[in-house]
Each structure stands twice: as structure tokens, then as C-alpha cells.
Amino acid sequence: CTVCPAGSFAGMDGSSGCTACPTGTFTGSAGSSKCTACSAGTFSNSTGSSACAACPAGTFAGMDGSSGCTACPAGSFTDSPGRSGCSSCSSGTFSGAPGSVLCNACPAGTHANSTGSSVCHDCPAGTFSNSTGAGVCTACPSNSVANGTTCHC
Numbered sequence: 546c547t548v549c550p551a552g553s554f555a556g557m558d559g560s561s562g563c564t565a566c567p568t569g570t571f572t573g574s575a576g577s578s579k580c581t582a583c584s585a586g587t588f589s590n591s592t593g594s595s596a597c598a599a600c601p602a603g604t605f606a607g608m609d610g611s612s613g614c615t616a617c618p619a620g621s622f623t624d625s626p627g628r629s630g631c632s633s634c635s636s637g638t639f640s641g642a643p644g645s646v647l648c649n650a651c652p653a654g655t656h657a658n659s660t661g662s663s664v665c666h667d668c669p670a671g672t673f674s675n676s677t678g679a680g681v682c683t684a685c686p687s688n689s690v691a692n693g694t695t696c697h698c
Contacts (some may be wrong), residue, residue, distance in 0.1 A: 548576045551595035565593035568612035582610035585629035599627035603644040616644035619663035633661035636680035650678035654693030668693055 549555045549563035554577045556564060566572055566580035571594040573581075583589050583597035588611040600606050600614035605628045607615070617623055617631035622645040634640050634648035639662040641649075651657050651665035656679040658666075668674050672682035673691040685696035 550575050551577075552593040553577075554579050567592055568594075569610040571595055571597050585609055585611070586627040587611070588613050601626050602628075602646045604628075605630050618643055619645070620661040622646055622648055635660055636662075637678040639663055639665050653677055653679075656680060656682050 553563040553565050570580035570582050571589050587597035587599050588606050589597045590612050602623055604614035604616050621631035621633050622640050623631050624646050638648035639657050655665035658680050668682035672684050674682045675694050685691045689696040689698050
């Protein structure tokens with residue numbers, strides 16, 4: 546009998562040859578009779594793999610048997626490798642591009658009032674935000690006007 550090397554398997558007893566594990570699977574040791582699917586958060590993008598690799602930060606693999614990772618969509622992020630999903634940016638923060646490893650605080654004069662924002666919005670007329678990371682803008686007193694970051698008479 547042939548002992549197949551890691552990354553391959555012999556499917557039936559008496560097999561005369563070894564078969565490379567398909568993408569998304571691996572065998573970590575010699576003599577395997579089947580390949581194992583890469584777990585969510587990891588991938589194998591080539592045949593004959595002896596191990597799966599963790600998806601880099603900013604990407605994810607949402608299910609077992611992945612042959613690649615997907616960039617987190619704008620408005621979400623992953624800050625560490627090996628993730629099976631992305632986290633939404635919290636209120637007051639945003640990520641404007643796919644594959645983000647963090648969310649940025651909205652600048653003063655803007656806000657993001659929901660989770661998962663890909664942009665910050667200017668404060669509406671009559672309101673302001675004088676700090677970064679605002680989820681909502683504050684209304685100016687009735688005898689003043691806003692310029693985005695402050696109210697004045």
C-alpha cells in the first residue's frame with residue numbers, strides 16, 4: 546500500500562495512487578483517507594494543501610471549505626485574522642472602503658447615526674457637532690445659527 550503524503554489522500558483501500566486535496570480542504574498528516582474542509586475564517590486556495598491559512602484582517606471566510614477570503618464591505622471591518630464574519634462600524638464611525646481593519650471616527654461637523662455607515666453626513670441646518678465620533682448632531686439654541694462645528698449668534 547502507498548502512504549499518501551500530507552495534502553493528499555487515498556480514497557479506497559487498495560488505491561494505487563494518491564489524490565491531491567481540492568481547494569478549500571487539507572490533510573495535515575500522511576496516510577489520510579480523506580481531506581478535511583478548512584474551517585470558517587480560514588482558506589486553502591491551492592490543491593494539495595497540508596494546512597489552511599487564516600484570512601487576513603479586513604477579510605473573512607463565512608463558511609467551511611473556503612478557497613479564498615472576501616473583503617469586508619464598506620461600513621464594516623475585521624481587526625484580526627481568521628474571522629468568519631465582519632463587524633459593523635458603530636454609530637459615529639465609518640469605513641469608506643472594502644477590506645477595512647478599523648472604523649474611523651466621523652470628523653467634527655458630521656455624524657453617522659446608524660451602525661454600518663460607509664460615510665459620515667454633514668450636520669443638518671440648525672445643528673452642530675463639535676467633536677469627532679458623533680452619532681447625532683446637537684440642535685442650536687433658537688437665537689443662534691450653526692456652522693457645522695459650533696453655534697453662534
